[in-house]
Amino acid sequence: MRTRIKICGITRPDDGVFAAEAGADAIGLVFHEASPRAVSPHQAAQIIAALPPLVVAVGLFLDAEPQAVREILAVVPLDVLQFHGSEPADYCTSFGRRYMKSVGMAGGDPWAVAAAHPRASALLLDGHAPGAAGGSGESFDWGQALPDSHRIIIAGGLGPDNVAEAVRKTRPWGVDCSSAVESAPGIKDDHQVAAFTEEVYRVQRHTGH
Numbered sequence: 001m002r003t004r005i006k007i008c009g010i011t012r013p014d015d016g017v018f019a020a021e022a023g024a025d026a027i028g029l030v031f032h033e034a035s036p037r038a039v040s041p042h043q044a045a046q047i048i049a050a051l052p053p054l055v056v057a058v059g060l061f062l063d064a065e066p067q068a069v070r071e072i073l074a075v076v077p078l079d080v081l082q083f084h085g086s087e088p089a090d091y092c093t094s095f096g097r098r099y100m101k102s103v104g105m106a107g108g109d110p111w112a113v114a115a116a117h118p119r120a121s122a123l124l125l126d127g128h129a130p131g132a133a134g135g136s137g138e139s140f141d142w143g144q145a146l147p148d149s150h151r152i153i154i155a156g157g158l159g160p161d162n163v164a165e166a167v168r169k170t171r172p173w174g175v176d177c178s179s180a181v182e183s184a185p186g187i188k189d190d191h192q193v194a195a196f197t198e199e200v201y202r203v204q205r206h207t208g209h
């Protein structure tokens, strides 16, 4: 099985295209206004329009009002939604899109989140505290047991220097990174993005995962 790659917190069309051409399967667009990586619906639509086909656009939300999510979906062709707050399953499924539920592993319980979200397409395990914003650059203990009921995406503090270790220890379905491949919040560094994707493909060649 191949480890899927998501590069999160894209704010510029060129960064999205670069990530895709470097081998990312998905890019993340943050719609949490307080984030330094927040994009407007117009920006997000421009980023998606520039992407090559077969690359997934993921929209990130943190306890957003349902109407705000619907207004964004009306103008931004997001493929998948990623929820970072305490959104219940009924809320997450109400938008008629596939979704991923984030788990803040600094105190959060991935087993409880898995049980509460049986229809989530994946769980994204992130290093931050439950309810806190992502993109914190904090990782968690990759040695701990993880639920096997869902596809698992490892996030939080991943970069070119440590993603191989995270993949070897957790054998995830996917990996996600943001702040370690930036030159400034929201500004992706091409060299770091390429180093990250190359490292994931390298560990795959060595381990088959």
Ligand SMILES: O=C(O)c1ccccc1NCC(=O)[C@H](O)[C@H](O)COP(=O)(O)O
Pocket: 008, 009, 028, 030, 032, 035, 036, 037, 038, 060, 061, 062, 084, 124, 126, 127, 133, 134, 135, 136, 137, 138, 155, 156, 157, 158, 176, 177, 178, 179, 180
């Ligand atoms: O990036 C943000 O600022 C953000 C704000 C609110 C909710 C989620 C947010 N980001 C999520 C991500 O970028 C990733 O899914 C994940 O947290 C990895 O981030 P990092 O630790 O920086 O690699």
